[in-house]
Amino acid sequence: xxxxxxxxxxxxxxxxxxxxxxxxxxxxxxxxxxxxxxxxxxxxxxxxxxxxxxxxxxxxxxxxxxxxxxxxxxxxxxxxxxxxxxxxxxxxxxxxxxxxxxxxxxxxxxxxxxxxxxxxxxxxxxxxxxxxxxxxxxxxxxxxxxxxxxxxxxxxxxxxxxxxxxxxxxxxxxxxxxxxxxxxxxxxxxxxxxxxxxxxxxxxxxxxxxxxxxxxxxxxxxxxxxxxxxxxxxxxxxxxxxxxxxxxxxxxxxxxxxxxxxxxxxxxxxxxxxxxxxxxxxxxxxxxxxxxxxxxxxxxxxxxxxxxxxxxxxxxxxxxxxxxxxxxxxxxxx
Numbered sequence: 413x414x415x416x417x418x419x420x421x422x423x424x425x426x427x428x429x430x431x432x433x434x435x436x437x438x439x440x441x442x443x444x445x446x447x448x449x450x451x452x453x454x455x456x457x458x459x460x461x462x463x464x465x466x467x468x469x470x471x472x473x474x475x476x477x478x479x480x481x482x483x484x485x486x487x488x489x490x491x492x493x494x495x496x497x498x499x500x501x502x503x504x505x506x507x508x509x510x511x512x513x514x515x516x517x518x519x520x521x522x523x524x525x526x527x528x529x530x531x532x533x534x535x536x537x538x539x540x541x542x543x544x545x546x547x548x549x550x551x552x553x554x555x556x557x558x559x560x561x562x563x564x565x566x567x568x569x570x571x572x573x574x575x576x577x578x579x580x581x582x583x584x585x586x587x588x589x590x591x592x593x594x595x596x597x598x599x600x601x602x603x604x605x606x607x608x609x610x611x612x613x614x615x616x617x618x619x620x621x622x623x624x625x626x627x628x629x630x631x632x633x634x635x636x637x638x639x640x641x642x643x644x645x646x647x648x649x650x651x652x653x654x655x656x657x658x659x660x661x662x663x664x665x666x667x668x669x670x671x672x673x674x675x676x677x678x679x680x681x682x683x684x685x686x687x688x689x690x691x692x693x694x695x696x697x698x699x700x701x702x703x704x705x706x707x708x709x710x711x712x713x714x715x716x717x718x719x720x721x722x723x724x725x726x727x728x729x730x731x732x733x734x735x736x737x738x739x740x741x742x743x744x745x746x
Contacts (some may be wrong), residue, residue: 430590433581448534455474456566457548458556461587463662472517477739491554514529521710525609566569566599594626598629640724650673655679669726693718703723709725
C-alpha cells in the first residue's frame with residue numbers, strides 16, 4: 413500500500429481517532445480529570461509514535477549520569493509481561509514478570525537502582541516511595557500518554573528520520589498521539605540520527621521553525637554500538653560468521669550495522685517484543701551458529717539457547733548533542 417493511498421483511505425479514521433484523543437487531553441487540561449504530582453523529581457521519557465524512538469537508551473543515559481548522585485528508580489508499565497499489578501525487581505525476578513525493557517534495565521544496573529513495573533503509574537510511584545523511601549528521582553518509561561501523572565519534566569523523543577510533525581495519526585501514519593501533544597514536552601530530542609552534531613541539529617532546528625512549532629530546547633542523538641560480548645564477557649571478533657537476530661520496533665539499523673562490521677550469514681527479523689520459544693533455534697536453523705543479537709533480545713535468547721556461550725549481544729549507548737546543555741536542562745528541570 414503506497415503512502416498516498418494509505419493517507420487517503422485511512423485519513424477519516426485518523427481524524428476520528430484524533431478527535432477522541434483531543435477530548436481526552438482537554439479533560440486533563442481543564443482539570444476535569446485530576447493529575448497526580450509525585451512528591452519527588454520525576455522525569456517522563458516518551459514519544460508520540462508507535463514503536464521504538466529510543467526510550468530505553470535514553471533511560472540508560474539518564475541512569476548513567478544521575479544514579480551516582482541520587483537514588484534513582486525506573487518505572488515501566490511492563491509491556492507484554494506475564495504478571496499483574498506492581499512488581500519490584502529483585503535477583504529472582506524474570507523477564508516474563510517485568511517485560512522486555514524493564515528487565516533489560518534491571519539486568520544492566522541490578523541493585524544500583526530500583527526497577528519496578530505497574531500499568532497504573534500513580535500506584536507504581538506510590539509503591540516505589542513506600543518500599544524505597546530513599547528514592548530521589550523516578551524515571552517514567554513510555555509515559556507521554558499516561559496523563560494521570562504530572563511529571564516534573566517531560567522528555568519527548570522523535571525519530572530524526574521522520575519527526576512527529578512530518579507524520580500522521582494511525583492508521584494514516586504511525587503517530588499514536590496528536591501532534592500538538594508535543595507542547596507538553598519540556599525537552600525534545602531527535603533520535604537515531606546518523607550523526608549527533610551541530611550540522612544535523614541545525615537542519616532539524618530549521619525544519620522545526622519551518623513548521624512554526626513552539627520554541628523548545630532541541631537536541632539530537634545517535635546510537636553508539638559498543639563491543640559485542642557474551643554472558644561471560646568474551647568478545648566477538650569481526651571475522652567470526654554470525655547469524656543476526658533482532659526483535660525491535662525497527663530492526664534495520666541493527667542489521668545494517670552488523671552487516672558492515674561483522675561476517676553475517678543471515679539476518680532473522682522478528683516483531684517487537686517477540687517471544688522466543690524453545691524450538692526457535694531449530695526452526696531458524698541456528699542451533700549451532702554464533703548468534704549476534706540486541707541487548708533487548710539477549711536474555712530471552714540466552715534462556716532457550718542450546719549453547720548459551722554462542723549468544724552475543726551489542727550494547728548500545730546514545731550520544732546526545734550538545735550533551736552538556738542537555739544535562740543542564742535536565743538538572744534545571746528536576
